[in-house]
Amino acid sequence: MGAVLAIAINTFRETIRNKILYTIILFVLIVLISGNYLANISMHNEDRIIMDIGLGMLSLFGVFLTVFTGINIIFKEIDKKTIYLVLSKPLNRTGFILGKLFGLLLAVYTVVVIMFAILMAQSLLMQIAYPVNLVKGFILILFEILIVLSIAIFFSSFTTPFITGMLTVGIIMVGRLLPDLHQIIRVKYVPGFWRETALSLTQIFPNLYIFVPNGHDFNGQYLSLTSDFITWNYISWTFLYTVFYSSIILVLASTILKNRDLV
């Protein structure tokens, strides 16, 4: 476990010392603060503007940052040959992947938690209703980041950053539109083999829609950040889904790396 922790700390350092990160953080902070002004000019919708823009930006930024830092995560180690110095030591390849995952997750979470703290402070100062909904929404964002990072690690274990980036972004887009995709398949195909095949294929993609609930939940219950929002039960369920999906993806990534010659 000490070896995994060492890799995690190193990955955290690497991410935090990346100067581009600070440019992105600055940009997001500007957008978050500008939400305040937008709220002021809205017609009695201050709470909604603050919460929507705040959480929306956090979700977008969290996923973007994860993809940006994750696409290089394994590839760079192999390409720059730094992996030789690490894997020639008593650390197995699964441990290496876990170390990279924890380190990068910690770095991304640190940044989004700081931003969320700013958003919360802003919300509390403006005395918005239902601040707990912000916390619930934020927890879902954290889960989504874990899934996206696992996908980036998976692709990074065998392909280049460019392809990893393209594939990860593609999967995020499909994942967020999954209910719509299901709907299209149901309309497009008559019941039968092709419809079932198409629906089965969509099961490969992570259902990222569950992390951005809007309108209604799966029971048809109306949801809003400014009124009734998701339950803690729903959060527990999404947590299990996140752990299950990420574990499968990471096992695949580990299997690929375990069988790969590090030339």
Added chain:
Amino acid sequence: MKHSEVPLKIINISKTFKTGFLNLKRVKAVCDLSFTMKKGEIFGLLGPNGAGKTTTLKILTGLIFPDQGQIEEFGYPANSVKARSHIGFLPENPYFYEYLTAREFLNMCADIFNLPKKEKLEKIDYLLNKLSIAEAADRPLRKFSKGMLQRTGLAQALINDPDLIILDEPLSGLDPIGRRDFREIITNLRKQGKTVLFSSHILSDVEEICDRAAIIARGKLQEIGTIAKLLSKGVKETEIEIEATKAQLSQLQKKWKIFTNNTTLSGYRINLPPNIPLQKFIKDLVAATITIKSIKPHKESLENLFLNFNMSTDQNSPTGLQNNKQSSPTGLQNNKQNSPTGLQKNKDKEIE
């Protein structure tokens, strides 16, 4: 598997890489390589570029998987975590996390080995001082020179006080002082009872510090043995200075079919080819009451030995190693055409 005192045992390992379009081309990097290392020795792995040295070392450290064969490090399989806890590895031209300082990097390496905090800090300070990078310890590695990076690489290879140290071209890119320091450190490791395996094509270093060496070319083991034995096999000729009359000399020339036109102030200089038994020749000189002024064996340098192996594999001709049998008794042929050792190719035979 039980812990063994044998640091390294390689049995018939082979590795083929797939390259080219659709991985259709096959390149054999290592072929049926076998050798065993003894505890406390410095073992040199010699070979030209592309001989398979780095591939072999990567197989030993679990970075590459062999297609076949078996490797045991202290009795454990090479790719096991247990084996790697006894090993220190310095890759060729090591690459580092440039955003880390040398101290942070060594700290990370020590953490991978789960060293206790106190021991870790002491060890890091000791290695930083020992390798003369203490002053730059808190500077990012991206600002290090090539030599300093090589020193940092050696420091990380020694962080766990390993029993087997594997060094891939450790002296490349170092200035003369650095080379001397590295040689000193490596020989000191032997004094501490450590086993060192290092690959190089800088032959003078191997000649100077190794106890034994293996020469590999095109992935195959060509020769293995102690440096002294390897070199003794390569005696080119023996230069003998004598005081004799012209009649005595012509008698010698007639009997032994030797040729000399080297005269010295006090006599003659004979270059005795290796195919003439030296002891018998000297007995003859004594019997003929010829005064022997000096006897100097001219040995093949490790460099020539190495080059000759290289040439013979380049020509890919088994006869390239048998030329010595056809060498002229006069010893006046160009020696580079001869096999340095006069040995038939016998890859598995170890010279003790």
